[in-house]
Amino acid sequence: MRVLVFRHVPFEHLGRIEAELVRRGIGIDYADLYRPGAAAPDPARYDGLIFMGGAMSVNDGLPYLEREARWIAEAVEARRPVLGVCLGAQLIAKALGARVYPNAVKEIGWFEIELTAEGAADPLYAGAGPRETVLQWHGETFDLPQGAIWLASSAACRNQAFRVGSSAYALQFHLEVTPEMIEDWCAQDLNCGDLREVRTPIDPAHNSMRLSALAQQVFGRWCDLLTVRSSGG
Numbered sequence: 727m728r729v730l731v732f733r734h735v736p737f738e739h740l741g742r743i744e745a746e747l748v749r750r751g752i753g754i755d756y757a758d759l760y761r762p763g764a765a766a767p768d769p770a771r772y773d774g775l776i777f778m779g780g781a782m783s784v785n786d787g788l789p790y791l792e793r794e795a796r797w798i799a800e801a802v803e804a805r806r807p808v809l810g811v812c813l814g815a816q817l818i819a820k821a822l823g824a825r826v827y828p829n830a831v832k833e834i835g836w837f838e839i840e841l842t843a844e845g846a847a848d849p850l851y852a853g854a855g856p857r858e859t860v861l862q863w864h865g866e867t868f869d870l871p872q873g874a875i876w877l878a879s880s881a882a883c884r885n886q887a888f889r890v891g892s893s894a895y896a897l898q899f900h901l902e903v904t905p906e907m908i909e910d911w912c913a914q915d916l917n918c919g920d921l922r923e924v925r926t927p928i929d930p931a932h933n934s935m936r937l938s939a940l941a942q943q944v945f946g947r948w949c950d951l952l953t954v955r956s957s958g959g
Contacts, residue, residue, distance in 0.1 A: 727952055728753035730772040732794055734760050734780025734813055737910055741902035742941040743776065743809075746949045759790035769797045774807035774893075774952045777814030779900070781916050783866060784813065784820045785827075795821040807893040807951045812864055815887075815896035822871035822890060831882050833862035834920050835928050839886050839899060845877035848889060850947045854940060859933045860899040861908065863920070867898070893951045901941040905930040 729747065731740060733756055740747070740754070747754055757767045760780070769775055777794060784791055798821035801808050810818040816826045840857050841848075867883050870876055877887040878899075886898045903911075908930035911917055921928075 727751070727773045728755060728771075729774040729776055729952065730755050730757055730767055730769055731776045731778065732757045732759065732814070733778050734782065734791075735916065737907075737914055738779040738812075739907075740776070740778070741904055741907050742938065743902050743945045746942065746945040749946070750949050750953065752949060752952060759793065760788075764790075766793070769801065770804075772806075773955065774809070775801050777808070777810040777817050779812035779814060779863070782813065783826070784816045791817065798822075802890055802894045805891055805893065805955075807948065807955060808895070809945075809948055810896045811902060812898060812900060815898050816866060816868050818890070818894065818896040819868035819871055819888075822874070824869040824871040824874075826866055826868045829865060829867040829883050832865040832920065832923060833880065833882050834864075834924050835862065835926065836860070836932050837862045837880055837882070837899075839878045839880045841878050842876050844875050845887065848875070848877055849892075850889075850895065850944045851877060851887075854943065858936070858940060860901060860937065860940075861903050861928075862899050863911070863917075864898060865920075868896075893948075893955065895948060897944075901937060901944055903937070905934050 758764050795817055798818055820826050836859055838857050838859050845851050870888050874888040874890050879886050888896050
């Protein structure tokens with residue numbers, strides 16, 4: 727089994743997701759289409775697709791994001807497992823016909839999300855706490871695509887996670903980050919503008935143990951969807 731991972735900036739990588747893929751012997755290939763001259767992959771060759779975050783907007787008209795959105799729609803239609811994080815979640819929403827637009831406020835730092843009733847019963851989130859503290863780093867939000875299951879919300883952003891079908895998942899928040907990743911993000915020139923709007927410095931180690939356990943559960947169960955699909959289940 728192999729997954730294709732779409733990165734949009736070099737420092738927003740798989741993080742904790744990689745450990746769950748490796749644990750199950752799932753191979754990883756990267757598609758960095760934001761790089762000039764990057765070769766176009768064939769997503770149909772892969773068992774699952776993962777779309778990571780980035781500082782750009784799905785509304786910027788970038789050709790590689792438009793191409794990724796088409797591939798998302800095709801993968802969802804084929805019931806191939808798809809996972810989107812932050813920008814990746816917004817890409818899934820747009821690919822499935824929903825609107826993506828500026829949130830009322832930027833969420834940057836540690837914030838609480840709350841699972842909906844459907845989220846508490848979802849195969850990936852079942853057993854998690856009704857409220858969890860996660861890292862947020864976004865200024866845009868999305869409407870739910872038609873037929874999507876609403877999974878989580880926050881005080882400042884209603885749509886934090888959704889599922890389409892049984893294996894396409896969108897997460898606005900970041901469960902994948904390690905303390906080292908957060909520290910790196912805070913040092914990136916690309917993020918300086920966002921950080922000027924943060925009143926309290928972001929502690930990279932905050933809630934790390936709980937986030938690790940939650941990431942292992944959520945991403946591990948998503949990886950198991952690949953195994954079930956590959957075995958014909």
